[in-house]
Amino acid sequence: MNAATPPNTKLQTLSREERAARLAEVATCVAGCTRCEELASTRTQTVFGVGDPAARIMFIGEAPGADEDRQGEPFVGKAGQLLDRIIQACGFQREDIYICNILRCRPPGNRNPTPVEAANCREWLDQQIATVDPEYIVCWGSVAAQNLLGVTTPIGRMRGTFQEFGRAKVLCTYHPSYLLRNPGAKKFVWDDMKQLLREMGLEPESTSK
Numbered sequence: 001m002n003a004a005t006p007p008n009t010k011l012q013t014l015s016r017e018e019r020a021a022r023l024a025e026v027a028t029c030v031a032g033c034t035r036c037e038e039l040a041s042t043r044t045q046t047v048f049g050v051g052d053p054a055a056r057i058m059f060i061g062e063a064p065g066a067d068e069d070r071q072g073e074p075f076v077g078k079a080g081q082l083l084d085r086i087i088q089a090c091g092f093q094r095e096d097i098y099i100c101n102i103l104r105c106r107p108p109g110n111r112n113p114t115p116v117e118a119a120n121c122r123e124w125l126d127q128q129i130a131t132v133d134p135e136y137i138v139c140w141g142s143v144a145a146q147n148l149l150g151v152t153t154p155i156g157r158m159r160g161t162f163q164e165f166g167r168a169k170v171l172c173t174y175h176p177s178y179l180l181r182n183p184g185a186k187k188f189v190w191d192d193m194k195q196l197l198r199e200m201g202l203e204p205e206s207t208s209k
């Protein structure tokens, strides 16, 4: 995997409305994208991203699943419901965060994205990052972390410390789907979230999650 190059960001030069307009333009291009022949022919629709176009935090997941493919929004299935509980536990609303994925189309059978698919979709992700220009990025799971940062380090070794991507501080942690299968790992994610909140100058509301 090649080292990922952060997009150039022009700090704070765009208003929220300008960012929303730019994201809408990119979403229109994405809706017509056929770079991945298999994904373009099997998707119900593309799943671009949702949330505050000027968010301090961006969440990056892996790829849409069946629920997301049906509804056109990232993280709306079972993993998304757990993600919503994590967001609430942090004292945020879903709307405060910008949420997207490495891929904008559902891989059939929810298989992992191929390196070619991730590379095809990278332009869209980079444009989302450059436009939102978040201070913090949370990569949910190894597919997000390894693809964003261009590394092969296991997620268990990446979590717990901040990485850098352009001006953004990047926290990598376990994917909510992994937590659904391995509830014992929730405590590690909560530790990671508390670390994020402290870094942002915010107080975790509770230490008992």
Ligand code: URA
Binding pocket: 061, 062, 063, 064, 065, 068, 073, 074, 075, 076, 077, 079, 080, 101
């Ligand atoms: N898992 C992801 O990584 N992204 C989604 O949007 C849904 C499930």
